Amino acid sequence: MFGKRGAQTVSASIQKSDIQMPDQLQGKVHFLQMSQTDLDRLKQIEPLLTEHLEAITERHYHMLCQYSHLMQIIETHTTVDRLAVSFRHYLQSLPHGKLDDAYVAGRKKIGEVHSKIGLAPEWYTGSYLRVYEFLIPAIINTYSKRPQELSSVLLALMKIITLDSQIVLQSYQEDNDYKVIDRLGEVLELVIQIDKFKHVLDTLEDTTEEAGNVGSAAEQLSESVQKVAQSAVSVAESASTTIEQATMGKDIIQESLTSFLSMADEFQEMQTKISQLVTSIAEVSQVVQVIRNIADQTNLLALNASIEAARANEHGRGFAIVADEVRKLAEQTKQSVQSITATINNVQNEAVQVKETATLMSDHFSDKVIQTRDAIGILGDIVQNIETVGHSTGHIAALAQEQSAATDDISMRISQVQTNMEQVSSHVSNAGKNVYDVGAGINSLHKLSITQTSQLKTKHYLRIVKTDHLLWRWWLYNFMLGYHHIDEKELVDHHQCRLGIWYVEALNNPSLSTLPSFKQLDAPHRQFHETVRRIYHFVKQGKLEEAEATFDTLEDISQRILHVLDQLAEEVS
Structure with a gap:
């Protein structure tokens, strides 16, 4: 087509271009x-x-x-x-x-x-x-x-x-x-924004610990209530025995007084009956003393129960009311016993006087008959009061046993709550580790994509730097949780990370280095790296509270850097 002159052939040598170009x-x-x-x-x-x-x-x-x-x-x-x-x-x-x-x-x-x-x-x-x-x-x-x-x-x-x-x-x-x-x-x-696992785990740990404390307190309360219940049952049994003895005593005294009335004409026999009366009154005094001891013991048990109920807070409120009622009943019993004691003392004194002045009783026998009949009525009231105390004590014993069962159930449920909280904490920890693994996998893909990109615009590079910065904060967060390992050699200064390398190079580019936001970047960036190093050493030394407090400071510094990067990206665009 081109004839015998032939076409231009390609030069075998490689020539350097003479074009002026970027x-x-x-x-x-x-x-x-x-x-x-x-x-x-x-x-x-x-x-x-x-x-x-x-x-x-x-x-x-x-x-x-x-x-x-x-x-x-x-x-x-x-x-x-x-x-x-x-x-x-x-x-x-x-x-x-x-x-x-x-x-x-x-x-x-x-x-x-x-x-x-x-x-x-x-x-x-x-x-x-x-x-x-x-x-x-x-x-x-x-x-x-x-x-x-x-x-x-x-x-x-x-x-x-x-x-x-x-x-x-x-x-x-x-x-x-x-x-x-x-x-x-x-x-x-x-x-990266899923960064609340540590807060949740800390809260669960605190809740589990509190549940353990409540469980221990509930166990102590349960033991105390069981002791109160046992004591209440013993008191109830003693009260029942006392009632029987008091009834028997009443019958004996009544029979003695009836005999005393029938011996109006027999002075010698009257003296014998009076001696029996003195003896019986002494026995009644002992019974009254037993009742007084029971009332004091019941009052002390009610006080101890109130203290234990107060320690149990809301869980012991119902038992506190019961304990208060027990204390009131004990006080009433004590007052009744005091009244009975005073009456018996009077009767006992009078009986002694009767014995000492037996010869004078003949003249006053009619009056003493009336007093004796009154004494029989008073003794009936005493027995009735003792029966009332006995019934109340039995009711208290039943309530104490019910409360003991309730506190046992509370203790068991609190123990189950503590177990559930530990399981939840384990699940949350596993979820946090899974999120970390997902983030690490995405980051690997993200890094691979960056390495396969030949050239990036400044605004695109700043976008990557922003992600890098957020990621560093997240790595540190997961390091505090124990998910991520950081080698101290990775803790470079603020001129050796991706942002720092770009910053140093950009110092020689007037179109970047003269931008207002560019000048605001170096100081917070340096503070960020210094704070990261501090947190790293706190964690290594086991000072987790100091690490968490410093991490809050890091958050503030990080927000300043992100704000400057956003401004810089706008200015570059």
Whole structure:
């Protein structure tokens, strides 16, 4: 086709490009072996491109309309007419042959937009065929008699389109990579926010400990109530015996007094009966003393029960009421016993006087008969009071036994609550470990995504740094929980972490170092790393309370750093 003169052959040597261009293009341009001559050749096709501009554009969008999903993307974000204007502008820029920052920014913008709207790369690269369809035949027709120039022009066109596609696709890939990194960062930050396990575990530990204390107190109360119940039963049994003895005593005294009345005419027999009366009264005094001892003992038991009930707080309130009633009954019994004792003492004194003045009783016998009859009535009242005390004591014993059973049940339930709390604490701890494992797994994927991204914009890098910062705080939190291991060698200073390395490099970039928020970053960042180290050593020394208190300070510092990073990202954008 080109005749015997032959086409241009590729040079065997690798040439260094003579084009003035940004550093970021050096590698690509060198790989494509582009030179200033190639850029000059591109200017030669400008008339051809202008001639076929509308045909290329019309053909391109006619093809796009054949695919419904592509039209849906276009209709969602723009219009065909607006895209046609942008496409013409792009085609017109091809022959200009100037590889500067504006050129790179324009191509990168195309990749970013395509990534944003979800246009797959194959559709973009396919659009270059529309250029080839019209320009290659036109170039061949124009330079058919100059084969060497023809090959040079075609090669220059292919080089610039290849360079364009490299920049666009790299930008597209970087933007997509950042989307993955950003989504992983968002998920990781959501996991990081699940940081209440320590608070829950501490609360459960305190609750379990309190339940244990209550359980111990309940056991002590149960033992005390059992003792009270046993004592109450013993008192009730003693009261029953006392009632029987008092009834028997009453019958004996009544029989003696009846005999005394029948011996009105027999003085000697009266003296004998009086001696029996004195003896019986002494026995009654002993019975009354027993009753007094029982009343005192009951009062003491009621007081002890009130004290134990007070220690049990809400759990002992019911028993406290019962104990108070027991104490009141004991006081009443004591008062009755005092009255009985006084009466018996009077009777005893009178009986002695009767014995000593037996000879005088004949003159006053009628009066003494009346007094004797009164004594029988009083003795009946005494026996009745003793029976009342006995019944009350029996009721107290029954209540004490019921309370003993209730406190045993309370103690058992508290023990079960403590067991359940320990199980809940174990489940919460396992859940915290599972969340930590999930976070660690997501972080591994997040780190892998970052390493596979060739280049990141400053605002994207700041987004990653923000996640890193939150993650460091979370690692420390899990270190305090015992889930995460931190080697002291990992505790680098504020110039050796990802943010610190970027900060040091950015100091030499006036467009960053002069920003207001940039100047506010170093101080809190240094404080953060110093505080992290302090918390680490507190945990290692077992000073967990100091570590937790210092962690609150770290939270405040962290919020300041995040605020500055957000401001810096806005200023960079």
